[in-house]
Amino acid sequence: xxxxxxxEFNALFRSxxxxxxxxxxxxFFAWYFLSTLEQYILIQDKLALQDHPPGIxxxxxxxxxxxxxxxxxxxxxxLTMRSYADEYRQGTFTLxxxxxxxxxxxxxxxxxxxxxxxxxxxxLALLMPLCLVYITNVDFATLLWSLAGLLAVAALCxxxxxxxxxxxRHTLVAAIASSTxxxxxxxxxxxxxxxxxxxxxLGTLATSSHLGSFFQGLVSSRDIVYFVLLTSxxxxxxxxxxxxxxWQGSQGR
Amino acid sequence: xxxxxSAELLTRWEGDRCIAHDVSLSLRRGExxxxxxxxxxxxxxxxxxxxxxxxxxxxxxxxxxxxxHGNAGESRKARRHLGxxxxxxxxxxxxxxxxxxxxxxxxxxxxxxxxxxxKQAALEDCQLLSxxxxxxxxxxxxxxxxxxxxxxxxxxxxxxxxxxxxxxLDPQQMIDMRELxxxxxxxxxxxxxxxxxxxxxxxxSKICVIHEGRVIHQQxxxxxxxxxxxxxxxxxxxxxxxxxxxxxxxxINASTGIDGCWHLDVQAxxxxxxxxxxxxxxxxxxxxxxxxxxxxxxFTSLVNDxxxxxxxxxxxxxxxxxxxQTIAAGHSSSGCYDSSDITSLANEDxxxxxxxxxxx
Numbered sequence: 001x002x003x004x005x006x007x008e009f010n011a012l013f014r015s016x017x018x019x020x021x022x023x024x025x026x027x028f029f030a031w032y033f034l035s036t037l038e039q040y041i042l043i044q045d046k047l048a049l050q051d052h053p054p055g056i057x058x059x060x061x062x063x064x065x066x067x068x069x070x071x072x073x074x075x076x077x078x079l080t081m082r083s084y085a086d087e088y089r090q091g092t093f094t095l096x097x098x099x100x101x102x103x104x105x106x107x108x109x110x111x112x113x114x115x116x117x118x119x120x121x122x123x124l125a126l127l128m129p130l131c132l133v134y135i136t137n138v139d140f141a142t143l144l145w146s147l148a149g150l151l152a153v154a155a156l157c158x159x160x161x162x163x164x165x166x167x168x169r170h171t172l173v174a175a176i177a178s179s180t181x182x183x184x185x186x187x188x189x190x191x192x193x194x195x196x197x198x199x200x201x202l203g204t205l206a207t208s209s210h211l212g213s214f215f216q217g218l219v220s221s222r223d224i225v226y227f228v229l230l231t232s233x234x235x236x237x238x239x240x241x242x243x244x245x246x247w248q249g250s251q252g253r
Numbered sequence: 254x255x256x257x258x259s260a261e262l263l264t265r266w267e268g269d270r271c272i273a274h275d276v277s278l279s280l281r282r283g284e285x286x287x288x289x290x291x292x293x294x295x296x297x298x299x300x301x302x303x304x305x306x307x308x309x310x311x312x313x314x315x316x317x318x319x320x321x322h323g324n325a326g327e328s329r330k331a332r333r334h335l336g337x338x339x340x341x342x343x344x345x346x347x348x349x350x351x352x353x354x355x356x357x358x359x360x361x362x363x364x365x366x367x368x369x370x371x372k373q374a375a376l377e378d379c380q381l382l383s384x385x386x387x388x389x390x391x392x393x394x395x396x397x398x399x400x401x402x403x404x405x406x407x408x409x410x411x412x413x414x415x416x417x418x419x420x421x422l423d424p425q426q427m428i429d430m431r432e433l434x435x436x437x438x439x440x441x442x443x444x445x446x447x448x449x450x451x452x453x454x455x456x457x458s459k460i461c462v463i464h465e466g467r468v469i470h471q472q473x474x475x476x477x478x479x480x481x482x483x484x485x486x487x488x489x490x491x492x493x494x495x496x497x498x499x500x501x502x503x504x505i506n507a508s509t510g511i512d513g514c515w516h517l518d519v520q521a522x523x524x525x526x527x528x529x530x531x532x533x534x535x536x537x538x539x540x541x542x543x544x545x546x547x548x549x550x551x552f553t554s555l556v557n558d559x560x561x562x563x564x565x566x567x568x569x570x571x572x573x574x575x576x577x578q579t580i581a582a583g584h585s586s587s588g589c590y591d592s593s594d595i596t597s598l599a600n601e602d603x604x605x606x607x608x609x610x611x612x613x
Contacts, residue, residue, distance in 0.1 A: 003356065003359040003360060004360075007345075007356055011345070011347065014347045014348075015347070090341075090343070090344075090345075090346070091339060091340075091341040091342075091343050092343040092344065092345055093343075094304075094306050094337070094339045094343045095343035095357065095360070095404070096360070097304075097305065097306050098304050098305060098306060098332060098335060098336075098337045099332060099357075099360040099361060100329045100330070100332040100333040100360075100361065100362065101329070101360060102325055102329060103325075246305070246306065246307055246308030246322075247308050
């Protein structure tokens, strides 16, 4: 499994797409972080008048890290789209299928390979707030738990991207399909529905509704379970797909 | 010798089309099996099923005593003894040759020193030493093909499956490839598919002809020249008759071949006497040598037989007359098919095809 994960991880460093994504992401992080700081300085006077004014950490996590998590809905599918689809197309998946490795090792290896890369990108996002250490007190616990939240969303997005990549030979189809699913999951609870039961059910299903606790520094088992369950579901479906590949004629459509 | 690979009654359907029908094979250590067939005959499908890439609808594949399509553990054990080169070599274009072979070795469970040695041996066997640091994308087709083969044998598996290993190779590389296969065959069991009949004759100990997803012929080939009867091609001036030739020393059978030559079945070690007798008769000899095309003729006649049978099935109402014609054609004086009777064969070069089936 480690061999497969290492290859997947290294392959991303050899691909121009991954470097471009990393670069754009970095520009975005820097710009967004600076504008968040700017905002904080502007409204600092007004905040000081409140009974419990939010500290710089809370302000930064909500205004800076939370929007970053939404970016993962597009970035993860772009990074995972080649994982299976490209291997089907190049015929290299045969190498994995004929090697004495289990299908679960293939699926988990590929997942962790890409996930490690996404985690690395997210750590870069965290470096920006960390530079505040020099000028003010930073709440490390909140910041790290926010990173955990981002990693949870990343796991969900990566596993969904993997599933769609394993379903098709076309990388772009995989990316678009998984992005669409993730965006729908993200916004599903935000629209008013006449029945309160359905509204509540959709709200529970929505990814965005489970992130708040992470950014507030709260440990909510309900939200953790949500991410673990959905990620496992997508990984499980990918395993079923890979198990059944032998039945299909041309390895994916 | 132990049986390393055995496939029983492999069948696979895709939609309502049967692309492999009751394919059975078995192979012992030291044997080389050549899969022959036209394009789309089902060679690659069969190899894919033998390699575990495709799951057969029914039937079993056993490699070194483990069921390939059985439970996950058994299947993994079976794959430990398997090396496979698919039709398109499974190469990661962005990797270097060296790194790629390291990856393949690790997938096969090789580590450390064992991996280094295995990689070195594979690079030497496939003459890739000078290419180690090159990126695969920049390799020529021949080198890519060789790297594909290196990948299949890096862990020295008992069973090696090669799907058209010589495609894209130049003539010298083809000869090297044959030598490599013959060398590997001493300790492994090898199955390979090919269009090149000369290649099959050169390296195979067994051939298996597949047509329309069915095995229509299996035969052991002898690579040694110690047979009691050998078939020779002779070209003579002076128009001798078959009867005259049959009376020459050592000749057991004489038949006409392509463009006026004769195919003679001659008893071993009597060739020089035969040649002397021919020269004594005053006939001028322009060609005298072993009959190289025996396999080609066998193959073409088998495949054409398959087509005739299909046509029979399709034109069921005329079955009786058609069959009669076919039989008449089969028994024509020279023992050749006469294509003029069979419209479907009109475009083939069937008139001069000899029938050389095992059962008359």
